[in-house]
Structures are given as structure tokens and as C-alpha cells.
Amino acid sequence: MKDNKKIEQIKNHLVDNDNKVLSTNDGMPINDNNNSLKAGERGPSLQQVHIYLDKMMHFDRERIPERVVHARGSGAHGVFEMKEDISDLTIAKFLQKGTKTPVFVRFSTVAGFKGSTDLARDVRGFSVKFYTEDGNYDLVGNNIPVFFIQDAMNFPDLVHAVKPEPHNEMPQAASAHDTFWDFISLMPESAHMIMWVMSDRAIPRSLRMMEGFGVHTFKLVNKEGKGSFVKFHWKPKLGVHSVLWDEAQKISGFNSDFHREDLWENIDNGNFPQWDLGLQIIPEEDEHKYPFDLLDATKIIPEELVPVQIVGTMTLNKNPENFFAETEQVAFDPGRLVPGIDLTNDPLLQGRIFSYMDTQNYRLGGPNFHELPINRSIKQKHNNQKDGFSRTDILKGDVSYFPNSKASGCPYHAMLKGEEIGFESHKEKLQGEKVRARSSSFADHFSQATLFFQSQSEIEQLHIINALSFELSKVNDPKIRERQVAILNQIDKNLAKKVGDNLNITPKDSLDDLTLKFARQNHPEYPLPTKPQEIQKSEPLSMKIEKGEGTIETRKVAFLVDDGVSKESVDQLKNVLESEGAEAVLISSKVGPLKYKEGDIENIQNSYLTDASVLYDAFYTPDGDSVEKLRNNNEYKEFIKDAFKHCKVIGFDKHASSLLKDLDLEKDDAIIIADDENWIKDYIDTMKGHRYWNRELNMKK
């Protein structure tokens, strides 16, 4: 891969210890890194033990505060390439056709601490820092296009409610507890977001297989100064896929770094993940055309009303050199804009503008965090700001003020030099009284929650019902459970009934009095009449794909083997899977040399001891003397039983198919036996559909 400008810049800061003498932080060579300086071999340390002090002082200060939210994250470098011409909409340089811009992306969970599991049921952060020719632009989004609340004022409360409870710091990385649902059941504006968070979107199969959204409506601004509203979408080339909740919980036990490892390994192996950037453009004149408010971050714009135009592609192609220096120290801020993009008056977005800068100042120890290599713009900064903790830039000359004559007015205003266009805020007419209030156009809390639920396939609806039943069952206070079921009843009667059945609650027709009381703090006449909705069902809100539709690229297939397995049988499927871009992993009873029936030996790295069914997408039991060994192997049986439960494709060689009987499993369309010439095609087509959901539906019936 050719280095981009950002990677080149970072290289100047790389330290390579290879073949180098150990030194103190000042570069003084050290020839004893084992013993501190003492008064006699058995005596006390001396105060002048400076080599030890240098080492220990640094160690003692290694930790910095973790992010107050989104603490758990994984990052990667990449490049964004703009492919379409939208110069009529924006002057942003990185959005001009053909421009390639270095990026750094950080994915995260929200609620858990830095060391928590990747597989928590949670929103995923999807932050992109574009190192553009006009400075850094940060698109700090999520994998869900809406948010829990409408005004930033409620954000600390939301976060306090979802984080571990303050008295006992439990539970970790989980929303299934009283304080979260207490808050949510009093905030009906969260209804739409709750549908998304309780859907399988909140437990992605891979960070590479989730969508990203800017969430808020932003503005693009063209050279005439005309603005257009815009919603940003990232669409993954590998499709959108999730795991089941039962899998998520087991993966958390077997490999809590599952997503981090998956991203790292795939980038290392050259399977560079890609997303298309899509835009929904809304002309300024259409601001009030819809039954929802564009400034309300709890609403989407259905793609049927405003189609998503694909304009460019982002590729992640390089892992960080050092987690702390890059993924931990990267500082995102939705207020980092470039000419051609501007904010809207969304009260959530407005509130974010303070919080990110403020938190970075605290977390990264002062106002010079933008000089850290990962945060540095590739366009050199020039201004009169100076000093502060950990300043690294060395400003030349005697002038650090503006205006000046002593430095000929430098650095000068961008507008003074032709080709350098400075940032101009979009000119917008504003009027109004100074108020603390919520617009009545934000008061429809349920129409889009209903739209989301009704746009889901039968299996997706079932998963939402199961998730809500799980979460609310974990709530101890019955009043909270009832209040939330009353909210669900406003969204969809069937949803409320099913969840209610699982909790022994008969849904109330109206919202709980306490919910109404809090909603009326914002809207005294709540509930307000809702406007008619143009769309009752929106296809793109469902993740369901059918057999043969997707891709199997980068999926992991477990070959369940033991000594004596037939190489010919393994290779028959393995070769085709690899040609389709999938990975075949041999799992045997021991790591190390695997003896094939044909006499060949292969060193393998995975065993029934180290691995589990939930870490794989599909399964195959090849022919060979291994089959009889597997018949009595309980771990093997666990593998297949979980694979069956999780609706995955399970293949058997013709001679291995007798194992099905031992496993007491009924053959279905995703249990594939190699007994005709079409079996490999059938196996791959079924894998493309990701899961065989009919199995789960059949099990329910």
C-alpha cells in the first residue's frame, strides 16, 4: 500500500527500538536495567537513583481518564475517495470528485468501560476523522441513525442512567437494569431509538458489517453560499449482519475482543473493509415539508422519501502502530468543520459542540491535544495561540497577536488570498425569543418507532420482542416494567402484548401518569395530535437478506476434524470457500500437527479446547477416520448444537452425515449433505443469506 499524507506525517513520530541501546527518557544509555542504586548490596535505595525514578515516575502516570462514554474502541487508518461530482452542493475539498483523503476511524461501544466486552447490546460509535486539505473534518456518528434524546441538556442523565449504577457499579456494559429503564420509561422521545437498540443492529457480527450514520441533519454549503440539508450514511460493502443475543453472550465469554480482533486480523490479511458514503440531500426550501422536524435527532428521513445517493467509498487499510498513541489519543469533535459543511440548529448537535472539546481538554491533559500525531492536521496550522501544557510546536518570531504590523499581518485571513477559501458560517435568518423550550414539531414520539417495528421481518420483530423481554425481566421494579410496556403499546399493540405476555403484564391503553407528567414538562398539551405519515413501511430499515443474495467474503467456516480426516474431503470445500473470499479454519482435538488420512501433516492453531461454535459463521464435518472420533466428542457435539441453535449452515460429508442422528437434529434446508453435485453451490448460497432464520421460526412453532 502506498502511504498517504497522514501516514507519512505519523512516520516522523515512530520510534523503532530495533538494534538500539536502552536509554533513559533523556537518551542517556543504561547498562543496568535490573538493579536500583543502593547503599551497599543489601542497603536502602539512594535518593539519587535517577534511572529508577525516571522509569517509575513514567509508569506511575501511564493511565489517562477513559472516555466518559465510548470508552471501548478499536481504530484503523484508511482513505476516503470521492467518486461523484457534487460541486453544485458543496465547496468542501474532500467532497470534490476524484479527491482521496486520509482518514482515521474509531468504532466503539457506548456504555462499557475500556476493557468491557465488544458484544454488549449497545449502540456502536462510528467516528471518522478526515485529514483534508482544508484541515480536519470529523464525522462523529453511530451505527444507528437516531438518538435517545432530543436536547443535549438530558445527555448526562441518559449516560448516568445507562452506566453501571452508582452505589455498586453494576452492571458492566449492559442496559438491562433498573436505572436505564426508569429513565427511558419516563422519556417517550426515546421510543424510536429503543426499537433500534433492541433490534439485532445493537449486536453486530463485525464492525465491518454495520452501517454508519451522521445522525443529525447537517448542511452542505456551495460557492454561492447556498445551503442544502444533508444526512450522512455509511453503507458497508459486506452487508449488514448481526449475531443472536445468545451468541453475543457466549462470545463475550469466549473472546471479549471479538470485534477488535476481527477488524485487526482482516486489515492485516488484506481484507480491507469498505463503506460507501451515501447522502440524503434536502433542499433548503423543503425544510418544513415532512411530518417530522429535520432538527430532531430522534427521526430518520425514510429513504423512500429522500433516496440515498452513493458518492464515495472509504477503505480501511492499515492498523495503528500503537493503540494508545492512536486509538486512545484520537480526539473527535463534531465541531471540527471544513469550508463547505456546517451545523444545523439541532439542539443535540449544538450541545455536542461544547462537550467534545471540553472532554478532550480534560482527557488529554490540556489544550494542545491537536498537536498529538494522530490529531494533527496534514495542513500545517498557523495561528497566534501559544503555550499550554505539553506544547510541542515551536512558534518562531516575536509576534503572537493579531492584527500586527511587525509580522506583516501574518498569519493572514484566508479570504485575502485568492485560492484559499476560509470557513464561512452558512448565512441563516434567525429570530425568536430567548426561551428554554421544546418545539411542538418534536412532540411526535411514536410514529417512527412504529415505522421501524413494522418495517422489520417476522424474525427481526421476534428478536426485538425477545430483547425487550430480556431487558425488562432484569428490571427489579415492576412499576418501571409496566410503564415501559405502556410505551410499547403506543408503538405497536402486538409488540406490547407479546412483551407483556413474557412479563405477565397487561399493557395499559394510555401512557403511565408519571411518563405523561415528565413529557408535559416539555409539551404541556402532551400528547399532541400527530401529522399523517407518508410511509408505513420502509425496506432499508430491515437487515433481512435471502439465500443467495449476499457475499461470503471474510466469513469464517469451521472444519470440524480430528486425526485421520481426509485431506481430499477437506480441500474439496476449502478451495471453493477460499476462492469466494471466505476463510476455512481447521479445528481438531489438539493444536499442532494434524495427521491426514492420506499421510500429510498440517500444523493447526485451533482446537475444541480453545474455540467455540459462536466464533464461526458456518460448519463442515469432512470425511475420514475422524468421523468415528467425533461421534464420542462432546465438544464437537456442542459446536454443532450451538450452530444449529444459531441458524447457521452446517455441512456434512456423505459419510459423516450419520453423525446427524447421534446429534438428534432434524435435517433442514441449511443442513447440507455432500451427496449430490450441487451441494457446494447450495452450501455457499445458503451461507450468503447469513442465517437460516426459518429454523428459529420453526422452533418457535
Ligand code: HDE
Ligand atoms: Fe457523543 N460524546 N455525545 N454522541 N460520541 C463523546 O467525546 C456527547 C452523541 C459519539 O471514538 C464524548 O471524545 C453529548 C450522538 C461517538 O472517540 C463526549 C451528546 C452521537 C463518540 C460526548 C452526545 C454521538 C462520542 C466522550 C448529546 C452520534 C466516540 C468522549 C448532546 C451522532 C468518539 C469523547 C471516539 C463521544 C458527548 C450524543 C457519537 C462526552 C453531550 C447523537 C461516536 O464528549
